[in-house]
Amino acid sequence: MNKILIQLYVPMIEQQYDIYIPINKTLYKVTIMLQKAIAELTNGGYIVQQNALIYNKNDGKIYNPNLVVKDSGIKNGEKLILL
Secondary structure (H helix, E strand, O other): OOEEEEEEEEOOOOEEEEEEEEOOOEHHHHHHHHHHHHHHHOOOOOOOOOOOOEEEOOOOOEOOOOOEHHHHOOOOOOEEEEO
16 A cells, blocks of 8 residues: 555644555655645644644654654554645
């Protein structure tokens, strides 16, 4: 399978999404992709940020944006935060 399902919480808009993300892209590219999708879903209520990061919701770990998702340790069903 080329995608995994994550639960993404976005504090800026206080919303949570269940989203499939590709495992063969860098976290930086995935972060930009997620932000664009959320901005579109919220009709501009969310503003795309160049320095946004993805955190693990359970332990606060910041994921390195240069890592490919499959090498980052993110697993299917992981709860993440977009800040």
